[in-house]
Amino acid sequence: MKFFVPARLALFVPSLCLTSICFAEPLELDPSVITGSRSASPSFDLPYSVDSINQAQISDGQLGINASEVLSRVSGLVVQNRQNYAQDLQISSRGFGARSAFGVRGIKLIADGIPASTPDGQGQAATFNLDTAERIEVLRGPAATLYGSNAGGVIQMFSRDGEGPPRIGAETLIGSDGMSKNHLTAEGSADDVGFVLDASRMDTDGYRDHSAARRDQTFAKLNFKPDEDSKLALIYSSLEQNGTQDPLGQSWEAYKAAPRSVATNAITYNTRKSIDHQQLGLNYERYFGDATLQVNAYTGTRSVIQYLAIPKYIGNTQTLNPANARGGGVVQFDRKFYGTNVHWIQPITSAPGELIIISGVDFDQSRDNRHGYQNYNGPQLGVKGEMRRDEVDTARSLDPFVQANWAIEDWTLQAGLRYSTMEMDVDDHFLSNGDASGTKRYEKATPSMSVMYAFTPELHGYVSAGKGFETPTQAELAYAPGNQEGFNFGLKPSESTQYEMGLKAQVYNTRINAAVFQITTEDELVVAGSVGGRTSYQNAGRTLRRGFELGIESQLSEHWTTTLAYTRLQATYDSDFSSSKGTVDKGNYLPGVPQTTLFAEVNWKPADWVSTAVEGMYRSKVYVEDTNSKKAAPAYSVFNWRARFEQNVEHWTFHQTLRLDNLLDRQYVGSVIVADGNDRFYEAAPGRSWYAGAGAQYSF
Template sequence: MMPPTAHAFSPGSTDPARRHPNTRGRPAPQRLCLAVLCALTATTASAADSEKTLDTVVISGSWVEVSPFDAPYSVDGVRLDTNAGQGMRVNVSEVLGSVPGVVVQNRQNYAQDLQISVRGFGARAAFGVRGVKLISDGIPATNPDGQGQAATFNLDAAERIEVLRGPFATVYGNHAGGVIQLFSRDGKGAPRIRGSVFAGEHGTYKIGVGAEGEKNGIGFVLDTSRFETNGERDYSAARRDQSFAKITLAPDEDSKLTLLVSNLHQPNTEDPLGITWATYQRDENAVEPVALQYRTRKSIDHVQGGARYERRFGEDRLEVQAYAGEREVIQYQSIPKAAQGSPTHAGGIINFERSFHGLGLRWIAQREMGAGKLTLTTGVDYDSAEDDRQGYQNFIGNTLGVKGALRRDEINTVTSTAPYIQATWRQSDWDWSLGVRHSNVRFKVQDHYIVGPNGDDSGSGRYRKTTPAVGVLWRATPLLNLYASLGTGFETPTLGEIAYSPTGGFNLGLEPSISHQFELGVKAYVGENTRMNLAAFQINTDNEIVVAGAGGGRSYYTNAGKTLRQGLELALETELTRTLSARGALTMMRATYDEAFAGVPEGNDIPGVPRVSAWGELAWKPRAGLTTAMEAVHRSAVEVHDANADEAAPAYTLFNLRLVTEQESGPWSFSQTLRLDNVFDRKHVAAVIIGDRNGRYYEAGPGRNVYGGVQASYRF
């Protein structure tokens, strides 16, 4: 039997009734029982398939292949099948909902991307992903400042996604919560082409075509797709065109060269913004009038390319990678016309062109040492991003939602240089791991808009931090591993967080937040058909970056005092019978402010972080080519503001159903998917906008939804 793989789950729910700040405590027994039930009765359809996640290896955390069972930290490898069983593959929320400790919330707002948090880090992100590092085929999808975009992930070409949580995530640099890495397939086997069509409610469809295989020693993976939807919520239409190309070749028997190009085109994506509690109660799919008045929207064009060269020298390996790309964004916001009267206001439209590039160099050496084997990795990463950024008024005269006068013009540059070293010594039944990274992140602002009382806001800031991590794993028996790890995390402000201050200009006085993380875990087989991963963690953070206030339609940030996160993550997978399998996850976490600040009392919950979350799926595969599955998702109530005084987003439990069929006929392969989400049409808040000063905290999730799709491939 192969060692188990850490498995994924999505957080669960809590009491739908509003909790008073003074009555917070442990989850009520009935809610905890529900969460445990969701987890322990759950399963995934893919667990019964031939491509099981339990055979997955990972490299996150160590840069060498290892079974998650043998890693002294929490890491999951999630395989993505080539059939249509895992849905449309538009958002990583479709495939990462099962990872413990991870909350992936689909805002139903493609202008702002998904909301992803790991052990509570990243929950406050108003847009995109921060606090969690995103990497695709070695190329960062996260800027050097810590702000990332999951929309650039191409799931159609993905082979697996790895999720690293806890102390060893710190060896990847400027973030604190974790690392999410996507690895695309290599072109292998006979050349083949494929096509797929999905369609659902609200004018939703996705069409994709692709080709992959190997010819004359050259592997290739090509993919292009179009996704379009009118959106469940009013004013939430979106279109997303993606393309991807990967070429792999071997210059000689000891080396491998990989070339990558990808593109994302997302024009005029409607932004429905959040809604108030009163609006949510009246009509969860509604949009506030201000979004329609200013026609809030965003357009994105993103292209990047990279090359990766690997060469073996006996048991040692050299890896070199380089990448470059461009990203252009124009976003029309709902900032009122009157608020832009101040001479220091930056306007209601954000427009920037970003050029980014980077270089990575890594040497991996393996040596016999004493009674064990030492694996030593040394390397350095250099990343740079430069934004040519302008701000404009979002009106001309009395016409709203159009590009008006220039109000901001600057060059923002962020660079990061980070050498690191990591060592793992395997000695009999013990593995000892140590990692150290030194991050040097520099922000520079060149202000070219100096008009009247709007002075020169040019400036720079530098953040340096050495972040160590250490771990140990003990193989107590062939079927039981125990481990412990600890480390220090480092999280700088993002450009968006330093962009505004109460007095105008940049907030370069923001300090980075520093976290100290500790984790204990058990990874085990229970009997012949059950795998279990259990992890307990504690995270103490200083200088947490939080919303301080707002003025002129802009939020500005400050450093809070200390915060505390304590949690428990459980993942189970079991084969109940030859045809019935189950998998589930449970996360319980207490995330609070451990020190009062700015009127926020000690003990308040950190907003956006559920105390209980659970995910599970029960899959039945009565015969080859037919799989049915029932999925349960539970998430507890979450606060929406540091003060914990506004209406918390209620808890919810959702049930989903899926049917997948597959057929083969000669060189042809076919698959069909039918999915029914939110079977009982449960009204729920899918995501929250932390600290929104207009009270528009809530982003409603979809009601009962059905969609289906077909995929066909031909092998030459």
């Protein structure tokens, strides 16, 4: 496989050259991370690909609305902002998660120890509150399989603790397409109790027609030490989106004729989605001599109602295909979820070097009281009509694991084994269309081993290998292929074997991470057919992913820093298979996965009170379905500019933010809907957009 930087990226060359010879905040060359080792360790000393995005990178000139603002700086990730708040971001890690039609799947999302992914692997990045984030850690490769099923990668967000004198703040932000965000915060420490309180409201008309949204987020955290040997954090968060409009995808012809256009059915049926998400978590840590006990517990609720654009004639109970009427055009569920994780971290002082054994068990459960209704009532369209679905879906996982981290002289070894189980139980209460009740259990042991050698204090090399498996989600099990009734309990999990080899270097205030990897997968889950708004899935034999990742961060003067994240990924089917669209040949590319992704940034901070940066991103073309015969979303390059100003006056701190996205006003497809049954694969990205904000904070 050849790796290259496309010629059209000539505009990036100055910044790429500067990363190796010349260029904010002082660059932290060796940040400590928890993800992977499960205990704080310098990322430079860990034998796998893991990156940390710090608070300054998350907040400096960013909007604090979508994780896509900051995750693009991590190699190996592809983050697509759908410009559709009814469907959330699309995130893939080394190809895992690229086929997701909504939300995030195939990647484990965690916030303050609380999973933002259900046991079946479906997650919501919208629950990440960027305004309170201290850092985001991203783990790729074989070591991620130690986080259980559906962990093709791990994205973990940590909120900051309340520290220092109490302070209150307010911020407002406005921008293109009617975007506004108002944000209130209070944080600090009083009587040895830290607190962080945060609330925000975001409104937007959306770039495309029929894509308006309102998002309300709240967050509260208390952290304190019950005694000298323990610490405790209580965390509450919520997300509310009422009546978020869904513009659906676009055909190629509609996108080219009018990028802001919306599918006719979206207007006819007033496609929209409402979300009410509430959760409460507890993190407890206690020290027993050298050992540490970590306990995490959480519970929450999530209510969703979504109005789809399934045509009336398909949802009619008199249809010639009664199975197609199952579910209806209105999806509604009320979810209760809870779980607990118990970990014991034990140093072995009698062993040579530094040996730490981590053992634990993770339990998670989500229970959906799920209903479906026709999306019409007589002549009225886009309203709740006759019930077509009534069931209780329960997904649960129970995963014990053990892991060893051993550093001895110039060698570092990390090995682990996790026994993952995921059980999906369906209790169908709507029997007029047949009893679809059933239970499916998936289980597998997933080992991982990584070895690193320190050639010099500034140069480390490593190899890593592991086994993983990806279970179908509830949405992927929901419909059997063809006109069959009931759940598709015949689906098997896909199983992967992953290898990685990499180098980490620290030279002249520059951090370099490079890795090559190969992933072979059996029984890949792919779309079998999409008819009448109902997508069914099948197992498709083998896939092969080979790639190269390069991450560089440099600071070679007091005022200049640069960042580069480059990914070359060749993801193909390694065997033929048949689908409703025809034969998919060996060698076809996996849809939703660009072969080349590049992010580059130059940041200038001439004084303590001002910083400014230029960002550039390139993404190669993206196939939209398995046969590779439909029009691929073309490659594109975009550039953004941002600036932040700050002033301190006694107890007051003021700041202002300016931002221009898509400086050259390019028209491009920002994301794709893989294998859409109506050939509406494309979602247009905005043209040139502006944002301006200001805020103030008072410290007591």
